[in-house]
Amino acid sequence: MGGGAAMTLRVYDTRRREKSDFVTIEPGKVRMYVCGITPYSPSHLGHARCYVAFDIVHRWLEAKGYDVTYVQNFTDVDDKIINQANDEGIDYAEVAERNIVDYYAAMDSLNVLRADHYPRVTETIDGIISMIEILLEKEHAYTGDDGVYFHIESAPEKYGLLTGQNIEAVRAGAGGRVGGTGSGKRDHKDFALWKFAKPDEPQWESPWGAGRPGWHIECSAMSLQYFGEQFDIHGGGDDLRFPHHEAEIFQSECCTGKSPLVNHWMHNGFVNVDGEKMSKSLGNFWTISDALQNYEPLVLRHALLNAHYRNPIDLSEQFLEDGERSQGRLEDAYREALTAWGDVARDSLVTLPRPQLGGDGLAHTLGMLEKLGEECAVSMDDDFNTREALAKITAAIRLMNKAFGSDIDANDRGALGFYCVEWLEEFGGAALGLLPSREDALAEPEDDPRRVELEPVVGELLIKRAAAREAKDWDAADAIRDELAALGVTVQDTADGPVWDIN
DSSP, X not given: OOOOTTSOOEEEETTTXXXXXXXXXXXXXXXXXXXXXXXXXXXXXXHHHHHHHHHHHHHHHHHTTOEEEEEEOBOOSOHHHHHHHHHHTSOHHHHHHHHHHHHHHHHHHTTXXXXXXXXXXXXXXXXHHHHHHHHHHTTSEEEOSSEEEEOGGGSGGGTTTTTOOOHHHHHHHOOHHHHOOOTTOSSTTOEEEEEEOOTTXXXXXXTTOSEEEOTTHHHHHHHHHHHOSOEEEEEEEGGGIIIIIHHHHHHHHHHHOOSOSEXXXXXXXXXXXXXXXXXXXXXXXXXXXXXXXXXXXXXXXXXXXXXXXXXXXXXOHHHHHHHHHHHHHHHHHHHHHHHHHHTSOGGGOOOOOOOOSSSSSHHHHHHHXXXXXXXXXXXXXXXXXXXXXXXXXXXXXXXXXXHHTSOOOHHHHHHHHHHHHHHHIIIIIIITOOOOOHHHHXXXXXXXXXXXXXXXXXXXXHHHHHHHHHTTOHHHHHHHHHHHHHTTEEEEEETTEEEEEEO
C-alpha cells in the first residue's frame, strides 16, 4: 500500500488566499505552531474541532515522511483566568492547572497525539521582555501610562495580511480585543505588549515596571524560542486571524526584520450547534466532557472529521448520529478483519494474488482496495480533505464486507483479513486516528444491565409492532412506538430490520 508519499501535498494558505504546494524551510522537516487554549474553564467542542483538525495535519505529515516538531502553547495567565480565580477565591495558577489537566484528558480521549512542546506564558517571560525591548528600540512600540503598546502606524503595510482589511478600514473600524480602552494608547488600533500591574494581580518585573504580558506577544516569543525567525505552519481557529495572528505578524516581523514569519497560515472553521454558533449566551455551549456523556470519543472524532477542516461544522443530533453509525461500521469491519486474520495460523497464510482490476475474484478485490487507498491519499494531499478520505474508507468497508461474505477458503480469508487490517490501520488508524487498539476492537462488549433488563420486553413489543405494520394498523404501531419511548427506547428501521437503543 502506501500513504501517497510521492504525491504533492497542497495546502490552503490564509495569507495567500489559495491552495499552494506545501514547501518547508528545511527539506524533510516541518516546524508547526498552533495556538493553544486559555485554561480558564473546561475544554469545549470548539477546542475539539481545532485540535483534532491539527492532529490530522500532524499525522498526515508524519505519514508522508516529514520529521514534525509540533509546538502548542498554554496562555496560563489572562484576564479570564484571574477573574475566575477571584470569583472562587483561589490562586490563578490553580485555575489554569486544573483546566490544563482537563484539556490533556479530553485530547487523549479523542486520540489526539501529544505535541512535542507545550510552553506556557509564565515560563516565557524573559523571551517576551526581550522581544519588547527590541520593538521599543526599533520604535515599533512605546510606553504609555498603563503599559507598553505596539504602534500599528509604524508598519501599516503589514496590516490585513490574513483578513484582507486595508489600513483605512482598520482605522475606521478596529475594536474588540485590538482596540480596548487603555488610557495609555496613542491610537485605538494599537495593542498591549505589556500591562502594568494592578493590585492583587500576578506580576513580573520588567525594565518598564512590574506587570504581565499582553495577549499577542506570548505566541511571537514562543515561536521565536522554538523555531527562530521563520517557520512552516502556524495554525488556529478562524477567529484568531484577527486580531491575534495579525498582531503576531506585526510583532515578529518587525522584531526580526524577516518576512514572511510563516510559510503556511492555516485556520479551522467554527463549530455550530443546531445551526447556531456555539456560545454560552445562547445556551448551546458543550464542554467535551458533556459531549462524551452521550457519544463515544471516537464517534465525536469521526463526526468532526466528516467535514473539511476549513468549513464551519454543525454538530446537530443527526450529524452526530450519522458519525455514530459510520464509526460503528468502521469498527465492525476492523473487528471482522482481525478475526479473519486470527482464525488462520500465521505461518499457513498463503501469498496473496497480485492486485488487479477486472474479474470478480480476490485479486480484483485487492486491486480495488489498492485503488481506494491511493484515492484516500490523494484526498488527504488535497488540503487534508478528511471528508473525502472517509468516503473512500466507507467504499473500502463495503468491498471488504462483500469479500468476507463471499465463498472463499480459509487461507484466502485469513490472508484477506491480514491485508484489510493493514489497510484500515494505515488510513483509518494512523492517518485519521479513528481505530481502537486491536485488543479493544476484539474485546467482547460489556452487557448494559438496563439493556439486559429491557431485552425481553422490547423484543415482545417489536414483534407486536411488526405485526401491526404488516396489517397496516398504523395507530397500533404508533402506540407501540410511544410505549417503547416511555421505556426510554428509540427504534430505527433499517434494511436489516428494526434496531433499538436506550436513550
